[in-house]
Amino acid sequence: CRRDNIWKYKEFLPVNAENRVSLDEGGTPFCKCDKIGKELGIDLYVKVEGSNPTGSFKDRGMSVGTTKAVDLGVDMVGCASTGNTSASLSAYAARAGLKCAVVLPSGKVALGKLAQAMFHGAKVFSIDGNFDDALETITELALEGELYLLNSINPYRLEGQKTIGFELVQDLGWESPDRVILPVGNAGNISAIWKGICEFKEAGYMKDVPRMTGIQAENSAPIANAVKSGSDEVIPVENPDTIATAIRIGAPVSSIKAMRAIKESDGTAETVSDDEILDAQMYLARTEGIGVEPASAASIAGLKKLVENGEIDQGERVVCIVTGHVLKDPNVAIDACEEPTSVSSDPADIRNVLRTI
Numbered sequence: 001c002r003r004d005n006i007w008k009y010k011e012f013l014p015v016n017a018e019n020r021v022s023l024d025e026g027g028t029p030f031c032k033c034d035k036i037g038k039e040l041g042i043d044l045y046v047k048v049e050g051s052n053p054t055g056s057f058k059d060r061g062m063s064v065g066t067t068k069a070v071d072l073g074v075d076m077v078g079c080a081s082t083g084n085t086s087a088s089l090s091a092y093a094a095r096a097g098l099k100c101a102v103v104l105p106s107g108k109v110a111l112g113k114l115a116q117a118m119f120h121g122a123k124v125f126s127i128d129g130n131f132d133d134a135l136e137t138i139t140e141l142a143l144e145g146e147l148y149l150l151n152s153i154n155p156y157r158l159e160g161q162k163t164i165g166f167e168l169v170q171d172l173g174w175e176s177p178d179r180v181i182l183p184v185g186n187a188g189n190i191s192a193i194w195k196g197i198c199e200f201k202e203a204g205y206m207k208d209v210p211r212m213t214g215i216q217a218e219n220s221a222p223i224a225n226a227v228k229s230g231s232d233e234v235i236p237v238e239n240p241d242t243i244a245t246a247i248r249i250g251a252p253v254s255s256i257k258a259m260r261a262i263k264e265s266d267g268t269a270e271t272v273s274d275d276e277i278l279d280a281q282m283y284l285a286r287t288e289g290i291g292v293e294p295a296s297a298a299s300i301a302g303l304k305k306l307v308e309n310g311e312i313d314q315g316e317r318v319v320c321i322v323t324g325h326v327l328k329d330p331n332v333a334i335d336a337c338e339e340p341t342s343v344s345s346d347p348a349d350i351r352n353v354l355r356t357i
């Protein structure tokens with residue numbers, strides 16, 4: 001495997017690196033986005049987590065989590081998922097030779113993610129309920145000892161994902177950005193990245209830290225609701241709903257860690273509408289050529305909103321984490337576009353159209 005996968009940080013990872021289960025996760029692109037940055041008056045970098053082996057940041061956590069499972073000698077792993085956790089766990093479980101069970105909310109998992117979970121050989125269960133119900137179900141099975149749970153309630157997941165924090169500091173030449181913006185669902189990733197940033201600061205690699213900024217879909221925003229109302233208490237959202245199905249989560253398991261990350265970093269949280277998410281998804285794809293799934297575009301939508309409302313100062317150096325690849329949710333991508341233009345095989349037909357674009 002390449003040197004610049006997450007295992008170059010093995011001294012910071014609390015598992016036996018000799019047993020590592022790896023698909024060369026991490027070392028993802030760090031793209032300067034000058035066109036959007038100029039439009040918003042900031043210095044914008046985008047960390048493209050869709051370039052991981054199964055197409056999302058989850059691979060970092062699953063590499064360390066399944067390595068721990070091997071260390072422990074378990075034979076079955078499992079998770080509940082809005083999609084990417086199950087897609088990643090099924091691949092890493094296959095790599096490690098572990099049995100895998102996943103529980104998904106029926107009808108609410110994007111096509112690409114479902115295809116991955118099924119194709120890598122997980123036993124896929126679909127329940128008539130949402131992600132939070134699925135998590136309750138699989139947690140019960142873990143407590144009974146049926147399987148090793150690898151949702152982000154498992155700290156080894158966060159140990160893998162904290163390497164995003166390591167990488168973005170290194171990508172910036174051993175400096176901290178002013179702000180990190182990312183979508184928040186179960187709230188593991190914002191907690192993990194903050195942990196990585198704090199560990200690097202403690203190790204003396206940089207003197208400043210960024211303001212952690214979480215973005216949620218407005219009808220699925222327990223963390224952002226609490227932050228915006230100035231409350232420390234996160235109240236679960238009963239029936240979360242958003243087209244960004246990856247973050248359609250009402251009761252984040254890592255809400256305490258996430259609120260601490262936001263508070264300690266003098267960060268914030270904001271909500272965005274589904275329309276703002278879809279606009280941002282196409283804006284990023286057609287302005288900077290970076291294709292992401294809807295939930296990931298929430299960080300760009302949130303960036304725009306926070307610049308427009310003055311929360312983000314002109315000239316700030318901002319890193320937006322875009323968490324999953326556009327191919328994860330092909331239906332949303334195709335529905336947002338015009339139909340292909342059908343023409344005859346006569347080049348003149350196409351030439352006439354080309355002259356109008």
Ligand SMILES: Cc1ncc(COP(=O)(O)O)c(/C=C/C(=O)C(=O)O)c1O
Nearest residue numbers: 081082084085185186187188189323324
């Ligand atoms: C593309 C994408 N972007 C952002 C998030 C939110 O991260 P967390 O706040 O750490 O949960 C998810 C989460 C997905 C799942 O929770 C799952 O797959 O079960 C995601 O897939």
